[in-house]
Amino acid sequence: MNSTRTRIRAGAVAVALALLAAGCAAGAGRDGGVVHGTPGAAGLRDPYFPKLGNGGYDVGHYGLTLSYEPSTRRLTGKAEITATATQDLSAFNLDFSGPPVRSASVDGAPAAVNRAGNELTLRPRRDIDKGARFVAVVTYEGVPKTITDTDGDEEGWVPTSDGALAVGEPTGSMAWFPGNHHPSDKATYDVTVTVPAGLKALSNGVRTAERKTADGRGVTSVWHSAEPMASYLAVLAIGRFDTSTTTALGGRVPVLNAVDPTAAAKSAGLLAKVPGILAEQERLFGPYPFSSAGVIVEREGDLGYALETQTRPILPVSSFNSPTLAHELAHQWFGNSVSPASWKDIWLNEGFATYGEWLYEERTAHLPAQKSFDHAFVNDAVWDFPPAEPPTSEDLFSPPVYQRGAMVLHKLRQRVGDATFFEILKGWPAKYRHGTASTRDFTDYAESMTDKDLSGLWGVWLYGDKKPAKP
Ligand code: ARG
Ligand code: ZN
DSSP states (O other): OHHHHHHHHHHHHHHHHHHHHTTOOTTBOTTSSBOOOEEOOSOOOOSSOTTSSOSSEEEEEEEEEEEEETTTTEEEEEEEEEEEESSOEEEEEEEOOSSOEEEEEETTEEOEEEEETTEEEEEOSSOBOTTOEEEEEEEEEEOOOEEEOTTSOEEEEEEETTEEEEEOTTTGGGGTSOBOOSTTSOEEEEEEEEEETTOEEEOSSEEEEEEEOTTSSEEEEEEEEEEEEOGGGOOEEEEOOEEEEEEETTTTEEEEEEEOGGGHHHHHHHHTTHHHHHHHHHHHHOSOSSSOBOOEEEOTTSOSSOBOOTTSOEEEGGGOSHHHHHHHHHTTTBTTTEEESSGGGTHHHHHHHHHHHHHHHHHHSOOOHHHHHHHHHTOGGGGSSOTTOOSSGGGTTSHIIIIIHHHHHHHHHHHHHHHHHHHHHHHHHHHTTTEEEOHHHHHHHHHHTOSSOOHHHIIIIISOSSOOOOO
16 A cells, blocks of 8 residues: 555656656646647657657648858758647657758747757647647758768768759758658658859759849759658759750650750760650559659769659769669659658669669560569579568668569569559559558559469568579
């Protein structure tokens, strides 16, 4: 009995301490209202990046206003984040590894700011009710960081010879704007960027304005992404670029390409192929998911890899070849419209985009997908681990995810036959259009499309540890 009483009292003390810690008089909120909110989670427990993303809210829109000065490498930013609370919130986190924060507000009232590692915590003056829409504004200024991934690739903010690039797969976007940086929280974007006159700033979606600043020393470009985008697919390319426009898909989709002038001559022929590849992929994968398109071609040495940034992939000129272009454009369906539910599902991006390459070569280079499969089969590196189970974040972009991921699809094609396979290839991006999906969602979907038992196929090709005997 005594011990029970002690326990109760200890419990009451703990509650009072928690309330004090939250800056409240017992039972009353800071604004005099009743305390009801709790802090949103600092992460979404992604298997590779547990702190990536945040709980307690869902972002609907990012409005980013940025200016960049290449000579000093200083970025000035304002992020206006419109979100809906999914719980009563006393505080919430944003992922941010960018420059010092100057100010923060929620719904117009100053918010308290705390930074620890990549977590930026905002504590609004009043708790936010579950279901309420709110606007968080964060301003920041300084020199943003380049992130070197565990696999050695650079992402985040990458200064170049004539400007900078912002690329974010898998976790680099937090280097240049605060947000909910897990692919499961997609949002629309408006990005306004000012750079010195003579340079250009390219981003995703449609360019709705490009104008000189009042003093004539800068140029401001405004970009609009109407369809939801995972933050890792946001791009910014600042530098000297030759831009050109055309249309694709029967005039329905405006195309804006940007090429580093040193790469212009070499790139022209392939850039002209963009509308044709999109038309062919639309035939294979179903309606193109976005309302704009294009490509950014970077000068050699500025970026070590190609990335399928939404609506407008970015490729270093050395990777600007037709299979890689087909790969990055295929990602618009696989990865960008249907995004991975967690980073464990990365083969749904890379395996499908690689199969997109194989299909492109099947049609244009008369290289049957079976030949690409055979070629992959004898590559020892594809057997390092099963595509659905990359052991660490270092493995997310390695051969088992790409080639063996594509091999899974080729085996599926053999098992269900071309007619059903191509129905699946169209039906999958239709079913999860502008959403997120997991490996399980895919295997369930494929099974729903055939009477054949696919469990053995998944067991060997998607989850199996061992290289099977040559099929
Ligand atoms: N998704 C890119 C592709 O199209 C590769 C990105 C590699 N990124 C990285 N941080 N290693 O294949
Ligand atoms: Zn890819």
